[in-house]
Amino acid sequence: MKIPGATPRRGPKPNLQTRENLLKAGVKLLHEGGYTASGVKDIVGAAAVPKGSFYNHFDSKEVFGSEVVDYYFTSGLEELRALLSDSKIPAIERLKTYFNLRTAQFRAQGYIHGCMLGNLSLEVSDHSSLIRERIAVHFQTWNRLIENCIAEGQRAGDIAHHQTAPMLARFILNSWEGALLRMRVEKSDEPLTDFTRIVFDQLLM
Amino acid sequence: MKIPGATPRRGPKPNLQTRENLLKAGVKLLHEGGYTASGVKDIVGAAAVPKGSFYNHFDSKEVFGSEVVDYYFTSGLEELRALLSDSKIPAIERLKTYFNLRTAQFRAQGYIHGCMLGNLSLEVSDHSSLIRERIAVHFQTWNRLIENCIAEGQRAGDIAHHQTAPMLARFILNSWEGALLRMRVEKSDEPLTDFTRIVFDQLLM
Numbered sequence: 576m577k578i579p580g581a582t583p584r585r586g587p588k589p590n591l592q593t594r595e596n597l598l599k600a601g602v603k604l605l606h607e608g609g610y611t612a613s614g615v616k617d618i619v620g621a622a623a624v625p626k627g628s629f630y631n632h633f634d635s636k637e638v639f640g641s642e643v644v645d646y647y648f649t650s651g652l653e654e655l656r657a658l659l660s661d662s663k664i665p666a667i668e669r670l671k672t673y674f675n676l677r678t679a680q681f682r683a684q685g686y687i688h689g690c691m692l693g694n695l696s697l698e699v700s701d702h703s704s705l706i707r708e709r710i711a712v713h714f715q716t717w718n719r720l721i722e723n724c725i726a727e728g729q730r731a732g733d734i735a736h737h738q739t740a741p742m743l744a745r746f747i748l749n750s751w752e753g754a755l756l757r758m759r760v761e762k763s764d765e766p767l768t769d770f771t772r773i774v775f776d777q778l779l780m
Numbered sequence: 781m782k783i784p785g786a787t788p789r790r791g792p793k794p795n796l797q798t799r800e801n802l803l804k805a806g807v808k809l810l811h812e813g814g815y816t817a818s819g820v821k822d823i824v825g826a827a828a829v830p831k832g833s834f835y836n837h838f839d840s841k842e843v844f845g846s847e848v849v850d851y852y853f854t855s856g857l858e859e860l861r862a863l864l865s866d867s868k869i870p871a872i873e874r875l876k877t878y879f880n881l882r883t884a885q886f887r888a889q890g891y892i893h894g895c896m897l898g899n900l901s902l903e904v905s906d907h908s909s910l911i912r913e914r915i916a917v918h919f920q921t922w923n924r925l926i927e928n929c930i931a932e933g934q935r936a937g938d939i940a941h942h943q944t945a946p947m948l949a950r951f952i953l954n955s956w957e958g959a960l961l962r963m964r965v966e967k968s969d970e971p972l973t974d975f976t977r978i979v980f981d982q983l984l985m
Contacts, residue, residue, distance in 0.1 A: 609903055611816040687906045693961055697899045698814055700964040701892045711965050737982050745962075746978045749971050750951070753958025756898055757950075759905040760916050766954050773951045777942050778982065 594632045596622040601643035602650075606691045610640055610699050610706075640699065641709045647691050648713040659720045666728030670721070671775055674751070678767040681755070686762045689755040692717075696752075718748050725779070734779045747774055799837045801827040806848035807855075811896045815845055815904050815911075845904065846914045852896050853918040864925045871933030875926070876980055879956070883972040886960070891967045894960040897922075901957075923953050930984070939984045952979055 600621035604613040615636055619626045633639040658673050681689075688694075692710050700707045722744035728734030738746075750770060757766035805826035809818040820841055824831045838844040863878050886894075893899075897915050905912045927949035933939030943951075955975060962971035 607906070609814075609816060611814060689902060694902045696961050696965045697894060697902050700967075701812070707965055707967075714962065714965060738978060742974055742977070745971065746955070746974045749958040749962045749974070750955035751958065752961050753954040753956065756901050756957050756961065757919065757954045760901045760912055760919060762905075762912075766950065769947055769951045769954070772947070773943060773983070778978070 589631045590628075593622070593624050593628050596624060597629060597632060597639070598643055598646040601639060602647045602691070605640065605643050605695070606647070606688050610695055615639075637703050637705055640695070640703065641705045644692065644695060644706060644709045644713065648716070652716070655717065656720060659724045662727075665733050666724045666731060667733040667775070667779060670724055670728075670779075671771070674767075674771055674774075678764060678771065681758060681767065682764050686758050686764070689759050690752060693752040693755060714748065718744050721748055728779070737778075743778065747778070750774070794836045795833075798827070798829050798833050801829060802834060802837060802844070803848060803851040806844060807852045807896070810845065810848050810900070811852070811893050815900055820844075842908050842910055845900075845908065846910045849897070849900060849911060849914045849918065853921070857921070860922065861925060864929045867932075870938050871929045871936060872938040872980070872984060875929055875933075875984075876976070879972075879976055879979075883969060883976065886963060886972065887969050891963050891969070894964050895957060898957040898960060919953065923949050926953055933984070942983075948983065952983070955979070 597618060600618050601613070604617055604621055615629050616626065618639070619629050629639070633642065655673075658676075659669050661669060664672075692713055695706060696710055700710070722740050725734055725743050725747075726740035729736055729740060754766040754770040758764065802823060805823050806818070809822055809826055820834050821831065823844070824834050834844070838847065860878075863881075864874050866874060869877075897918055900911060901915055905915070927945050930939055930948050930952075931945035934941055934945060959971040959975040963969065
């Protein structure tokens with residue numbers, strides 16, 4: 576959409592709504608089909624904007640990919656933070672609730688799509704340091720929230736001290752990504768229920 | 781290569797060496813770049829065979845992908861089986877040796893490529909039931925070898941009975957895939973050493 580009466584400049588003025596629509600379409604397409612399979616043509620088509628407008632907002636598909644990763648993660652971050660940082664609820668219960676909610680969501684969806692950070696980790700990490708570094712930052716943010724929750728549970732005595740909170744948090748997050756990977760193949764929640772049982776009945780006990 | 785004096789038939793006679801070369805090129809390209817990024821043109825180029833010969837051997841790229849998955853897994857299966865089934869060595873030591881060897885290999889390679897079964901699980905599972913089912917079968921074979929090893933260790937008293945061998949084996953394999961995923965992002969062996977420490981110092985103890 577052009578803004579009537581805008582001062583003429585080189586190329587159309589970037590429109591924030593167009594940018595948002597491109598990022599939203601990018602999240603959907605990259606999550607469902609992956610990075611390589613989602614062409615700029617598909618993305619502008621899904622966002623219903625002219626192809627030229629893509630390059631008004633993003634210097635390249637790679638830059639777009641890195642911003643899609645940011646958009647995806649930050650759009651879920653507030654809910655994640657609220658859930659894992661709610662000090663009214665015991666830390667161990669917050670963690671259980673979080674993984675149980677995610678399991679229920681994947682079950683409802685039919686065990687598809689998984690986690691976009693995980694998907695792009697395997698598809699893009701060796702080929703784009705720009706995208707890889709954004710994924711790394713978001714994994715660290717997510718990891719830190721789990722770690723804080725575990726450390727709080729350890730201080731309160733809900734969670735055992737067999738391992739340090741940072742190592743437990745890293746292992747749990749990585750194992751969750753692995754469980755989602757196997758879920759995609761098996762099309763069953765067994766990998767997720769195995770995860771929950773071992774993490775909550777043994778690892779943190 | 782054509783066989784001199786062969787009876788004329790519709791299309792050139794499929795040549796087993798060509799087929800093998802295509803599969804080997806497929807393993808390399810799909811492992812390094814993924815399924816979508818590896819076009820038939822790239823594959824025949826890497827195998828140094830004419831494009832037409834691809835379709836003498838494989839009905840489609842999808843069929844080829846499923847055979848590449850089989851070729852990749854079976855080419856490592858004998859070594860995997862030998863390592864995990866060597867009853868002269870305590871079961872827990874076999875498992876440690878296996879994961880330590882793989883960790884050393886990934887370290888030497890610079891934490892790239894990961895496991896092709898894992899990579900294609902995320903890239904292809906939702907889009908090709910043919911390839912997904914082959915991945916599922918190979919994960920089950922791999923899982924069974926780990927499970928047998930754990931069950932043997934449990935009978936011998938090397939490995940604790942907190943969980944059943946099938947569930948431990950599934951969790952360990954899935955967590956390993958998750959550790960490889962995070963390794964690709966972090967370009968470090970921390971996810972693999974976290975895995976080893978938690979699995980061998982706590983989970984199986």
